[in-house]
Amino acid sequence: MMLGKDGAEKLNTTYAPFDDVAATRWSAPYIAYCVESGLIDGYADGTFRPQNTLTGYAFLKMLLTALGYDSSIEGYTGANWTVNVMGRAT
Numbered sequence: 001m002m003l004g005k006d007g008a009e010k011l012n013t014t015y016a017p018f019d020d021v022a023a024t025r026w027s028a029p030y031i032a033y034c035v036e037s038g039l040i041d042g043y044a045d046g047t048f049r050p051q052n053t054l055t056g057y058a059f060l061k062m063l064l065t066a067l068g069y070d071s072s073i074e075g076y077t078g079a080n081w082t083v084n085v086m087g088r089a090t
Helices: 004-009 028-036 056-066 081-089
Strands: none
Touching: 056 081
């Protein structure tokens, strides 16, 4: 959404930021872009788990980051990230 349709269609990557997302996966360019933009961090074990359902907390984290909040400053990573995300969203 941030890139627009034309920008998103031009994404390309050979970079696999997570152990469970191959660089050849259809969504790999989008995932790599979101990692590079700080929108997503994945799980502590180095995975992204693309087959999982997106939770409300994860969506809020991505939305807040897209709005300009910095995950590392706001505490959107680590053990209490959901508490910090909900606190800011509220």
